[in-house]
Amino acid sequence: MKCVASNPRANLNCGVAAQDYFPTEAELITNGATQKNLHERAAAATRAQFGREVFVRAVVEVSNFCRENCFYCGMRRDNRELKRFRALHEQLAEMLIHHRPASVTDINIQAGEDPVAVREIVLPLIETLRRETTLGISVCLGTLTPELYRELQSAGATIYIIKFEIGDAAQYENFAAPGTLAERLRHIRLLAADGWNVSSGFIAGLPGQTPRDLLNNFELARDLPLSGCSVSPFIPGNETPFATAPAANSDWTFNSVAALRLLRPDWIIPAVSAFNLAAADGYRRGLRAGANLVTINLTPDEVRSDYVIYKRDRFIMTEERVLDAIAAENLTPSKTGLADFYLENPAKKSKDEKNPAATI
Numbered sequence: 001m002k003c004v005a006s007n008p009r010a011n012l013n014c015g016v017a018a019q020d021y022f023p024t025e026a027e028l029i030t031n032g033a034t035q036k037n038l039h040e041r042a043a044a045a046t047r048a049q050f051g052r053e054v055f056v057r058a059v060v061e062v063s064n065f066c067r068e069n070c071f072y073c074g075m076r077r078d079n080r081e082l083k084r085f086r087a088l089h090e091q092l093a094e095m096l097i098h099h100r101p102a103s104v105t106d107i108n109i110q111a112g113e114d115p116v117a118v119r120e121i122v123l124p125l126i127e128t129l130r131r132e133t134t135l136g137i138s139v140c141l142g143t144l145t146p147e148l149y150r151e152l153q154s155a156g157a158t159i160y161i162i163k164f165e166i167g168d169a170a171q172y173e174n175f176a177a178p179g180t181l182a183e184r185l186r187h188i189r190l191l192a193a194d195g196w197n198v199s200s201g202f203i204a205g206l207p208g209q210t211p212r213d214l215l216n217n218f219e220l221a222r223d224l225p226l227s228g229c230s231v232s233p234f235i236p237g238n239e240t241p242f243a244t245a246p247a248a249n250s251d252w253t254f255n256s257v258a259a260l261r262l263l264r265p266d267w268i269i270p271a272v273s274a275f276n277l278a279a280a281d282g283y284r285r286g287l288r289a290g291a292n293l294v295t296i297n298l299t300p301d302e303v304r305s306d307y308v309i310y311k312r313d314r315f316i317m318t319e320e321r322v323l324d325a326i327a328a329e330n331l332t333p334s335k336t337g338l339a340d341f342y343l344e345n346p347a348k349k350s351k352d353e354k355n356p357a358a359t360i
C-alpha cells in the first residue's frame with residue numbers, strides 16, 4: 001500500500017503534509033457535537049492518508065515474566081498470585097507457519113520485560129519465521145540492551161513497540177514505570193537511529209491524570225522519531241496498587257486517538273483490544289476515531305488467561321471479531337503488510353537522533 005495522500009509541502013514520512021494541528025486540553029475531554037466533529041475530522045484524515053485499508057497484525061504473547069513493577073500492570077513482578085509462563089518456540093512456530101489466519105500480514109511478538117524469553121523464545125522464533133514465511137515482524141519486549149536490540153534486528157524484526165506510557169517524569173517514577181522516562185526516551189531514539197520503525201504509546205485515564213497531563217503525552221510524542229503511536233485506556237489491573245481505581249473515561253480515550261490522528265495523519269495508530277473494556281463498542285469507536293491497525297490475538301489458549309496486563313477477563317480479539325469490526329466500519333484488510341509499508345514509506349529521521357547510543 002502506498003500512501004494515498006500527496007502534497008507538495010510534504011515533509012513527513014509517506015508524503016503527508018506537515019500539519020499545524022495540535023490538540024487543546026478542551027478537545028481531549030470534549031463530548032457531544034464538538035467530539036463528533038473531532039472524530040469525523042480524524043476519520044477523514046485517515047481515509048485521505050490510507051484509504052479504507054487497515055493493517056492486520058497478529059500478536060503472540062510469549063512470556064508473562066517481568067522484572068518491572070509498573071503500578072498499572074497485572075504482570076508486575078510483585079504480583080505473586082500470577083502463574084508465570086514462557087511459551088514454547090516450536091508450538092508458536094507451528095501455529096504461525098501453518099495455522100495463522102489468511103488476513104494476517106505481520107506478527108507482533110510480545111512479552112513482559114524478560115530477557116531470558118528474548119534469548120530462548122523470541123530470537124529463535126524470529127529466525128524461523130524469517131526463514132519460513134514472508135510475515136513482517138514487530139516486537140514489544142521492553143527496555144533491553146543495545147546488543148539485544150541488534151540481535152533482534154539481525155534475526156529479522158523491523159518494528160519495535162516501546163511505549164513511554166506517561167509523559168511526565170515525576171508521574172512516571174511515581175507509578176514505577178520501567179527505569180526512568182529519560183532512559184525510556186533514549187532507548188526510543190536509539191532504536192529509531194538504528195533503523196527500527198518505532199511505535200510508542202501512552203495511557204489515557206491513569207488515576208489522578210489531568211487534561212494537562214494527558215496533553216503532555218502529545219507534546220512528547222510529537223517530538224519523538226516515531227512511525228506510530230497508540231493510546232491505551234487505563235484499566236485497573238487485578239493485584240495491582242490501582243486495583244480499585246476507576247477505569248479510563250472513554251471520551252478521553254477516543255478523543256486522544258482522534259487527536260493523535262490529526263496530529264500525525266501518517267502514523268500507524270492501533271485499535272487496542274482494551275478499547276472494548278473502555279466502552280461497549282470501543283473497538284469500532286477506535287476505528288472511527290482514526291485507528292488503522294488491528295490485531296488478532298493468537299496466543300495459545302492454555303496460557304492466554306495468564307497474560308494479564310489488566311485483568312483475567314480480557315476481551316480477546318479473535319480473527320472473527322477483528323474482521324467483523326472492520327467490515328462493520330466498511331473497512332478492508334490491507335494486503336500490504338505493515339513492515340512492507342514502512343519499507344515503501346520510510347520514516348523521516350529527526351534532528352535529535354545523531355548518536356543516541358552514546359548516552360545509554
Ligand code: SF4
Nearest residue numbers: 066068070073076112
Ligand atoms: S507494563 Fe510491561 S514492563 Fe510494566 S510490569 Fe507490565 S509487562 Fe512489565
